[in-house]
Amino acid sequence: xxxxxxxxxxxxxxxxxxxxxxxxxxxxxxxxxxxxxxxxxxxxxxxxxxxxxxxxxxxxxxxxxxxxxxxxxxxxxxxxxxxxxxxxxxxxxxxxxxxxxxxxxxxxxxxxxxxxxxxxxxxxxxxxxxxxxxxxxxxxxxxxxxxxxxxxxxxxxxxxxxxxxxxxxxxxxxxxxxxxxxxxxxxxxxxxxxxxxxxxxxxxxxxxxxxxxxxxxxxxxxxxxxxxxxxxxxxxxxxxxxxxxxxxxxxxxxxxxxxxxxxxxxxx
Amino acid sequence: xxxxxxxxxxxxxxxxxxxxxxxxxxxxxxxxxxxxxxxxxxxxxxxxxxxxxxxxxxxxxxxxxxxxxxxxxxxxxxxxxxxxxxxxxxxxxxxxxxxxxxxxxxxxxxxxxxxxxxxxxxxxxxxxxxxxxxxxxxxxxxxxxxxxxxxxxxxxxxxxxxxxxxxxxxxxxxxxxxxxxxxxxxxxxxxxxxxxxxxxxxxxxxxxxxxxxxxxxxxxxxxxxxxxxxxxxxxxxxxxxxxxxxxxxxxxxxxxxxxxxxxxxxxx
Amino acid sequence: xxxxxxxxxxxxxxxxxxxxxxxxxxxxxxxxxxxxxxxxxxxxxxxxxxxxxxxxxxxxxxxxxxxxxxxxxxxxxxxxxxxxxxxxxxxxxxxxxxxxxxxxxxxxxxxxxxxxxxxxxxxxxxxxxxxxxxxxxxxxxxxxxxxxxxxxxxxxxxxxxxxxxxxxxxxxxxxxxxxxxxxxxxxxxxxxxxxxxxxxxxxxxxxxxxxxxxxxxxxxxxxxxxxxxxxxxxxxxxxxxxxxxxxxxxxxxxxxxxxxxxxxxxxx
Numbered sequence: 001x002x003x004x005x006x007x008x009x010x011x012x013x014x015x016x017x018x019x020x021x022x023x024x025x026x027x028x029x030x031x032x033x034x035x036x037x038x039x040x041x042x043x044x045x046x047x048x049x050x051x052x053x054x055x056x057x058x059x060x061x062x063x064x065x066x067x068x069x070x071x072x073x074x075x076x077x078x079x080x081x082x083x084x085x086x087x088x089x090x091x092x093x094x095x096x097x098x099x100x101x102x103x104x105x106x107x108x109x110x111x112x113x114x115x116x117x118x119x120x121x122x123x124x125x126x127x128x129x130x131x132x133x134x135x136x137x138x139x140x141x142x143x144x145x146x147x148x149x150x151x152x153x154x155x156x157x158x159x160x161x162x163x164x165x166x167x168x169x170x171x172x173x174x175x176x177x178x179x180x181x182x183x184x185x186x187x188x189x190x191x192x193x194x195x196x197x198x199x200x201x202x203x204x205x206x207x208x209x210x211x212x213x214x215x216x217x218x219x220x221x222x223x224x225x226x227x228x229x230x231x232x233x234x235x236x237x238x239x240x241x242x243x244x245x246x247x248x249x250x251x252x253x254x255x256x257x258x259x260x261x262x263x264x265x266x267x268x
Numbered sequence: 269x270x271x272x273x274x275x276x277x278x279x280x281x282x283x284x285x286x287x288x289x290x291x292x293x294x295x296x297x298x299x300x301x302x303x304x305x306x307x308x309x310x311x312x313x314x315x316x317x318x319x320x321x322x323x324x325x326x327x328x329x330x331x332x333x334x335x336x337x338x339x340x341x342x343x344x345x346x347x348x349x350x351x352x353x354x355x356x357x358x359x360x361x362x363x364x365x366x367x368x369x370x371x372x373x374x375x376x377x378x379x380x381x382x383x384x385x386x387x388x389x390x391x392x393x394x395x396x397x398x399x400x401x402x403x404x405x406x407x408x409x410x411x412x413x414x415x416x417x418x419x420x421x422x423x424x425x426x427x428x429x430x431x432x433x434x435x436x437x438x439x440x441x442x443x444x445x446x447x448x449x450x451x452x453x454x455x456x457x458x459x460x461x462x463x464x465x466x467x468x469x470x471x472x473x474x475x476x477x478x479x480x481x482x483x484x485x486x487x488x489x490x491x492x493x494x495x496x497x498x499x500x501x502x503x504x505x506x507x508x509x510x511x512x513x514x515x516x517x518x519x520x521x522x523x524x525x526x527x528x529x530x531x532x533x534x535x536x
Numbered sequence: 537x538x539x540x541x542x543x544x545x546x547x548x549x550x551x552x553x554x555x556x557x558x559x560x561x562x563x564x565x566x567x568x569x570x571x572x573x574x575x576x577x578x579x580x581x582x583x584x585x586x587x588x589x590x591x592x593x594x595x596x597x598x599x600x601x602x603x604x605x606x607x608x609x610x611x612x613x614x615x616x617x618x619x620x621x622x623x624x625x626x627x628x629x630x631x632x633x634x635x636x637x638x639x640x641x642x643x644x645x646x647x648x649x650x651x652x653x654x655x656x657x658x659x660x661x662x663x664x665x666x667x668x669x670x671x672x673x674x675x676x677x678x679x680x681x682x683x684x685x686x687x688x689x690x691x692x693x694x695x696x697x698x699x700x701x702x703x704x705x706x707x708x709x710x711x712x713x714x715x716x717x718x719x720x721x722x723x724x725x726x727x728x729x730x731x732x733x734x735x736x737x738x739x740x741x742x743x744x745x746x747x748x749x750x751x752x753x754x755x756x757x758x759x760x761x762x763x764x765x766x767x768x769x770x771x772x773x774x775x776x777x778x779x780x781x782x783x784x785x786x787x788x789x790x791x792x793x794x795x796x797x798x799x800x801x802x803x804x
Contacts (some may be wrong), residue, residue: 006604009604009643009647043574043576044574047603048602071721189772221720243571244571246571247571247595247596247598248595249601253601254599255596255626255627255630256596258686260630260633264630266630266659
């Protein structure tokens with residue numbers, strides 16, 4: 001028998017049909033939310049699941065509370081793993097409310113961030129102002145993710161409004177558009193008060209826009225399962241808790257019961 | 269432009285109104301519950317969020333199950349970060365039930381603990397015995413936190429009883445008094461079976477005692493939001509899960525949607 | 537006074553009645569689920585709670601997604617702590633559905649695993665085929681854990697069927713049999729949709745088989761409490777989240793309120 005190596009382990013166990021596109025990918029993206037990982041935990045996550053993570057968001061305003069050397073090193077590590085690290089949209093909204101949007105972009109750029117999120121989950125941005133912010137970010141050489149949806153309990157954005165904003169954001173240069181699900185995944189956007197998914201709403205959105213540009217925030221396992229089964233294993237998922245990164249990858253590959261038949265495609 | 273340094277990052281991004289009193293503080297305290305952090309995770313937490321944490325409680329009886337070298341190093345690290353590490357009240361209650369209260373205090377003191385929690389969430393302490401225990405701890409040079417409230421499901425301590433015990437504990441030398449919320453935050457004290465906050469009860473307590481001496485156990489995010497909105501950003505919060513330390517600090521500073529307008533004070 | 541050492545800390549604080557059988561134990565086993573711990577977190581867990589953990593399961597198919605050097609080192613570390621590390625049953629089921637069962641056993645064996653789980657939570661194994669798989673694993677020198685129960689929502693295996701499979705698995709060489717509870721602990725086997733425990737069902741099973749060979753999957757704290765109170769502190773518990781390992785040990789020893797009187801045995 002051949003000597004047992006990493007190659008042997010990988011080739012002997014995985015059906016080629018279960019393999020995934022390698023990074024950088026254009027779909028099947030996973031965005032993890034970091035709402036307070038220590039530096040060691042961050043590194044640990046990347047060493048374990050770095051290949052399965054495309055974006056890491058520093059939740060809400062935590063970027064500003066993270067000690068400078070820790071933040072600097074997180075940026076460095078993310079870069080080494082081909083992961084885009086960016087501050088949560090609420091951080092932008094705080095800067096906007098303080099009328100410091102320009103300073104905000106310059107400081108983040110100096111810090112080393114190359115992606116930024118523009119959202120109005122808490123503040124109200126009129127169309128024109130939203131455009132101006134996205135374009136300003138682009139002028140500062142940022143790649144832009146936007147988010148659509150209000151964070152207020154029970155808030156749901158009508159599909160036509162969402163589609164309108166989606167295409168306007170794309171025109172302004174946004175590369176990905178997040179559908180709001182918060183960190184809780186309850187009573188917001190596509191989720192009811194129990195965290196269940198409104199499948200009609202999801203499908204309506206999906207059919208109206210460039211679906212591979214959408215990132216669905218779905219923090220809870222049953223939500224991840226529902227979105228993946230509805231939209232396929234290459235749906236982009238966001239707000240994945242750090243400890244669930246490997247579980248989500250298992251779901252995408254049919255390596256967990258919930259999607260065993262859907263993506264594993266096993267005939268038994 | 270100036271060279272980009274830690275100072276630049278901090279001063280450019282934070283509105284002075286969002287700054288917090290530095291440690292040691294007398295209010296706006298955050299107590300984190302450690303129910304089984306490894307040593308690396310503990311150090312990681314302190315390096316990330318040490319400035320935002322005032323107390324760390326070793327949940328229930330876990331102190332006695334923590335390997336000696338790990339515990340010793342946790343004490344050392346907490347000290348370096350100006351954080352008070354102390355064993356959960358149930359550990360005291362076990363010692364009391366074993367009639368080993370004196371040994372308990374001496375051993376903890378020899379171990380290097382300087383704070384201790386006295387509670388009767390599970391046992392029953394009559395007024396006189398409760399006083400004796402607090403005074404004994406003080407005699408052993410401990411600084412004392414007490415807890416008021418039973419851990420039994422559905423248990424609620426009447427406000428007048430709570431106020432009575434509060435002032436007696438203070439007379440006996442307790443510096444902070446915890447209002448029981450358990451690690452679950454459900455169906456106990458200020459929380460209903462869904463984890464909702466009984467605001468009348470909270471306000472009644474708040475108005476009857478020295479409120480800056482109270483620590484409200486509120487493990488769940490909606491509870492933290494409710495207490496902070498009700499009592500202000502300087503309410504003392506307890507039983508915060510380690511991974512939520514940065515999120516709680518974000519809430520205190522209006523850097524998360526839930527308290528964006530309340531504490532950010534942004535006019536939009 | 538004697539110099540204060542590790543010995544002093546341990547002997548002064550613990551009532552001998554609270555001590556636990558040391559490893560390797562035949563009952564009172566704790567199986568932790570690792571659904572994506574980084575290597576540092578894994579080591580951290582073992583240094584903290586290694587004495588209290590008997591098995592660690594790499595949840596569902598995550599073993600195949602774990603980078604080779606990380607997996608190799610997890611195996612090494614687990615061995616040093618006398619902990620049995622094994623891949624989740626769904627991983628076996630994937631291999632079976634791919635008709636690669638033999639390759640699966642050989643590869644895991646070459647990798648260094650010495651325990652394996654045989655289950656049919658998602659696939660359907662007829663009695664004879666189940667026997668064949670268990671015996672095949674035994675022939676490859678594996679020690680075997682089996683699992684009984686379907687992962688489908690609301691699924692409950694009748695007690696007589698469960699007992700039948702239990703004794704057949706034992707005949708085929710299985711050393712432990714897991715009662716399915718999934719990672720969620722809701723609406724499956726012994727748990728209702730709220731995660732409550734069906735005590736009659738549990739007791740019925742308990743009385744029909746060799747109970748010390750059963751491992752009860754109970755991911756949530758109230759479930760752990762319910763099973764321990766029902767079956768005693770030496771019940772074998774499974775799917776314990778890594779961060780709950782110390783909490784479960786506290787429950788077993790009456791060091792947490794929920795089992796203070798049950799296992800602490802304190803008369804007050």
